[in-house]
Amino acid sequence: MEACKEMKAKLLVMFIVLAMASAPVMAQQDPNDAGNQDSIILVIEHQPDVSGIVSVDSTFTAELYFVNDMQNIVTATGGYEWDNDNVMLDSAIVTPLALTAFNMMRVVYYANNVDSSNYYQLFQFGGFRISGDGLATSTSRQHIATYHFHVNPWPNPGTDSCVIDSQEFTGGAILKFVDPDNVWWLPAFGHKFVIKDVAESGGLGTIDNLPLEFSVEQNYPNPFNPETTVEFALPSAGEWDVTIYNVLGQVVESFDGVAHQPGVVHVKWNAMSHASGVYFYRVEAGDQSETKKMMLVK
Template sequence: MKRIYTILLALMLIAGMNVKAQDTWTKVANTTDLEIVDIKTYGNTILAAAGEKVLISTDAGSTWQLKDLPANSGNTGVRSLLLINGKIYAGTFGAGVLVSEDMGASWRKINSGLTTDFASHLVYAGNAIYAGTPGAGVFRLDLTGGNETWTAINQGINDIGGLIVQTLVATPDRLVMVSDYDGKSYYRDLNGSSWTLNRIVPAQEQFMTFQAIVHNSNIYLATEKGVYRSNNGGEAWTRLNVIEGDYLAACFAASGNILYTLVSSTVPGPGAGTYVRHTDNNGDQWSTAFLPDISFFTMHIAYGKIFVGNADGLYYKNNPATSVEDEETVVKGFGLSQNYPNPFNPSTKISFEIMEAGNYTLEVFDITGKSVGLITSGYMDAGRYSVNFDASKISGGVYVYRLSNGVNSIMKKMMLVK
């Protein structure tokens, strides 16, 4: 895996990237020589995979703590992190999957059923964790009833290469992965029994994927051949013209309706260079958000800041490309994003995240405070959700949508244009 990040950095340097950090970046203390490969936020909590350690902030980045995993665990590098109902799950190289129930103070292995000690990707969907591995395929851990035994879910993968998981993502109802290094893509319904193969590029063509992300119901891949998008759950892929010519895409970040990607030209010519590009229309058009002045291979945007990780630590600065209004608004236990599209007619999508399971209500009001639609109400497990609001039967104007758990609530405005 470290070879992949070495390739990324080398290609960006060849493309002419200035890797000298400017004084606008702040480096998180005690992260020198720690390879940062995964950054996630949950409310005010930030988790970062930092070499053989886990870096944690519980106050939106004001203070940080480095947490050690057990010295005798066999861990040689944390690759992926999840925070679910107060528990941190760490996918590692050498120690399988570990869990902490006290925010990193202590850890224990949960590897029953795993046939490998290498878990490079962890995703959460449908009250289960899925672990992608570089050689043993995908495993499922059902979190109901205190279960801690993994089950292999590799039906439909008929060759050894298909078990080498490069990237793994989950939509509300489907898993999608890219495996091997020749463009194999597989998709599987969460309640399905088998994977379906779908190639991104022709057989025998080298194809390395660095990251996948789900944004506005689309799946995006950052690959050595550019950005690819699927709008049908991995059943078909389209290469996007993020910049002209041949280019490499290293990673993604999302903020509200905006998707960012770090790209670098792979051939010399007019416009060659390295850019952070962004789109607010699902990848149909792109523009330059900013020119990076530091090398990195993972990034994350939250709290009006951009966080980036490289082989020498974690850095952050104010996000130069968006305002705070574009960010997800977060209170204790849940977060609410701006609807997309906005303005809209007649329907729009509202996304929100539940960090603490419980009873929640999402409702729409007009400017007088009258309810015009109850979108969803009831018990919800921790996870990310997206719902459609159909406004075909109400008049145009400004409306407010509110997510509430009975104690706290978040409200955002949206505009219906008719």
């Protein structure tokens, strides 16, 4: 009996040690890439009605992208919500890339059910790889999944809206990346979206993506040669400036413009005439600004 108790104790200790060894260690961001935080990005796209039938419904997709430029990902989770019950999730599909990278499990609906997703107005992505390298690194965005929605006629076309944003909920849908060494970190999430339904007289509805807050994305690709894109979201109309500096703080290029409505701005920089090295870009709009680092490699 004593020998049996001793064996059970040893097994319990062994189980606890193994559990501790397998538990992910948290980092605030990719521990191998302190300069460029990894990101989860949603891109909202309006899909025109090609059936030839006039309808007040609007159809759109939410495309999910991952940015992981320095470390492979073997597990990734993220939860999202919308706040208008006239918006309905019809279907979702993972890309061939995600099927290969996360070969053990892929989840795209809340509670694995499209009806539950629409009832709670929640959707998610969960991917897990049992062995291997997972999602390989890339300096560009990597397309993971696409979610297909339709919009029923809204009571107040032109003024009604729907917000889509990240949201943690039960079932593990927290923004999280995990690498092959079992270290996990919090990727950055792109800006919120406001989707507006504007019913044109006798025609189709339209959808606009309108960010709720000022945000600056990591340039892509990064590192780059010789061209890269700086993307930032403006929640209101107004002037904007993008200034690029070298490591000495000297201005090497500048761009400016005027946004006539809220939206996302893309600025391309061709660094053909500049030397390899670290550069910084600063985006300013009104009283808000943000600076990020990028790498030119020739």
